[in-house]
Amino acid sequence: MQINEKQRLAYNYLRDDDYTYLVYGGGGGGGKSWLGCEWLMQCCYYLPGTRWFIGRNNIKDCRESVLVTWRLVANYYGFTGYKISNDSIRFDNGSEVILLDLTFYPKKDPLYERFGSKEFTGGWIEEAGEVHFLAFEVLRSRIGRYNNVRYGLRPKMLITCNPKKNWLYKEIYKPFAKGKLQKPYCFVRALPNDNPFLPPDYIETLKGIKDKATRERLLYGNWDYEDDPSALCSFDAISDVFTNTAPSSTRKAISADLAMQGRDRFIAGSWRGLRCTVKIDKDKATGRSIETDLAQLMKTDGVGRSQTVADSDGLGAYLESYLTGIKTFHGGSKPFDSTYSSLKDECAYKLAEAINNRWLQIICTKEQEQVIMEELQLLMADNVDNDKGKKRIVSKERMKQIIQRSPDYLDMLIMGMYAEVRPQNAGIRRISC
Ligand SMILES: Nc1ncnc2c1ncn2[C@@H]1O[C@H](COP(=O)(O)OP(=O)(O)OP(=O)(O)O)[C@@H](O)[C@H]1O
Ligand SMILES: [Mg+2]
Incomplete structure (x- = not known):
């Protein structure tokens, strides 16, 4: 297994019982999607009969982008013991990854009640900057509920993201930057330069981004990028x-x-x-x-x-x-x-x-x-x-x-x-x- 240093650090936290929520990322190409897929593949493989989720703001994005990386990781390991359906990945050993649509529907489902009866061992929110805080809040209460006792497993949630001025900034990044982020939360800052497996032109593409704020966020992982100059409030x-x-x-x-x-x-x-x-x-x-x-x-x-x-x-x-x-x-x-x-x-x-x-x-x-x-x-x-x-x-x-x-x-x-x-x-x- 080859992993970059930041991914190694992430695995340490994912295995540490003191931490429930790992926020990983804060820059483009830091190996976020690879980590999410690889971690869940291992969890499902080594813990038969467990149930996990992968959630994104949009089920279409989830299928299109996450499953591409999933297949890459599986090919890398020569692993074939799973089947992908419309809304899940089923393992031959009875484990399962459910693909969740985390879209916020203010009229139809303002409280994310659609997740109210779901039970998971743990899960992964991908591109969490696009995800509503309430989705995270509700999913927090849905993990640790499926065969965790059988395996003596603590609930775990991986949250991958790029810098975004929303709940991630306020609840995670700001306290982290001040050295005040408390257990059970942890943060691993992974930037493009931390990932030796990046295709050579990836960083060049990031450098070529015209919009300064986007370039700052993705290339340098700058969470305090300038506010939109037209914004009336900081x-x-x-x-x-x-x-x-x-x-x-x-x-x-x-x-x-x-x-x-x-x-x-x-x-x-x-x-x-x-x-x-x-x-x-x-x-x-x-x-x-x-x-x-x-x-x-x-x-x-x-x-x-x-x-x-x-x-x-x-x-x-x-x-x-x-x-x-x-x-x-x-x-x-x-x-x-x-x-x-x-x-x-x-x-x-x-x-x-x-x-x-x-x-x-x-x-x-x-x-x-x-x-x-x-x-x-x-x-x-x-x-x-x-x-x-x-x-x-x-x-x-x-x-x-x-x-x-x-x-x-x-x-x-x-x-x-x-x-x-x-x-x-x-x-x-x-x-x-
Ligand atoms: N452990 C690894 N082993 C091999 N290749 C890896 C590993 N981690 C990441 N990569 C490769 O590095 C590249 C970037 O990884 P990945 O797509 O996971 O990054 P990301 O942070 O999700 O990027 P983005 O910000 O574009 O979503 C991909 O080509 C991926 O296949
Ligand atoms: Mg990604």
């Missing part, structure tokens, strides 16, 4: 919103992004100054239940109708007639400050200002944190100059293209800034001067 500032302490305030408000016939989520935040607590987060709400939930929230949190803002599309107008006096948010309407293109742009920039200055505090669940972090990274300036240089954020369509869903939390947070930009309210303006 990633660190975004990560901090969950631990900031907002300046104390008596001003109360509610902002709500309403679900449109089950297409989006119904999200409502209750504000105390710049401290926002996510109070409602629902899928497929009806007009009637939205009205009841909002009315209830206003009552429990002591927020008046004039302090409640909801989006204006369809349901907002419906609500306005039942909850007379609530404000409907017309994002496209004229801003208070004419340097912005619209009211929504003005509110979005105000939100970015609050984030960068560490004034904004968001109270929510750990799962919501990950989604919110992703959505706040969508706060990007639209530099297309067709509006006399007025400040504008990228369109909702562009945002949806990037995250493949509607940024409902972001919309709720942007609307929450309405109270801050209204001229009669000093809000942040006072804090910032």
